[in-house]
Amino acid sequence: MLRRHNKFKREVRYRINREITSPTVRLLDDTGKQIGVVSITEARTLSEEKVLDLVEVAPQARPPVAKLIDYNKFLYQLKKKKQEEKKHAKPSETKQIQFGPFIDGHDLEIKLSRAREFINDGDKVRFVVKFRGREMTKQYLGREVLSSVIAKMQTIAKVDKEMHMEGRQLVMIMSKGGIRKAETNDETNIGIDSH
Numbered sequence: 001m002l003r004r005h006n007k008f009k010r011e012v013r014y015r016i017n018r019e020i021t022s023p024t025v026r027l028l029d030d031t032g033k034q035i036g037v038v039s040i041t042e043a044r045t046l047s048e049e050k051v052l053d054l055v056e057v058a059p060q061a062r063p064p065v066a067k068l069i070d071y072n073k074f075l076y077q078l079k080k081k082k083q084e085e086k087k088h089a090k091p092s093e094t095k096q097i098q099f100g101p102f103i104d105g106h107d108l109e110i111k112l113s114r115a116r117e118f119i120n121d122g123d124k125v126r127f128v129v130k131f132r133g134r135e136m137t138k139q140y141l142g143r144e145v146l147s148s149v150i151a152k153m154q155t156i157a158k159v160d161k162e163m164h165m166e167g168r169q170l171v172m173i174m175s176k177g178g179i180r181k182a183e184t185n186d187e188t189n190i191g192i193d194s195h
Contacts, residue, residue: 025040
């Protein structure tokens with residue numbers, strides 16, 4: 001497999017037919033069934049008999065793995081496979097929720113409902129408490145706010161990055177994967193009679 005270096009896109013090129021230099025190869029037929037370890041000349045004659053290309057699919061293996069297949073069909077299958085993987089892979093984004101250290105309870109609940117939506121979508125949430133002016137002397141209030149965020153979000157989210165200062169901001173990152181609800185319900189239902 002030859003790699004051509006390109007600044008923008010790394011193109012992988014497979015060795016085919018006469019480009020394969022190894023004296024022996026582990027040969028697969030066009031259905032993927034293993035034929036066995038054969039000499040390169042025997043593999044080339046088989047490819048000519050079946051009117052197929054001999055493609056080196058795993059050059060790192062010892063001996064290298066080669067497959068009898070139409071090269072254009074092989075490239076098409078690889079392209080389709082990459083498209084399918086790309087379609088199913090949703091990149092996780094980091095969303096940001098900002099507030100001050102003196103945020104009201106109702107306002108915090110509104111921000112947390114938005115954060116729950118982000119987390120349920122599979123995104124990470126970065127909580128930022130911004131300190132302005134003399135508010136920097138009241139950093140403990142920001143820590144209290146983020147502690148209440150942890151307490152309210154623990155059923156659906158876990159802390160990825162603990163709260164820490166970044167300049168004039170107190171920052172914490174949470175992602176999906178909190179404590180199961182059954183565990184938290186056991187703690188909250190203590191002392192309740194059902195008559």
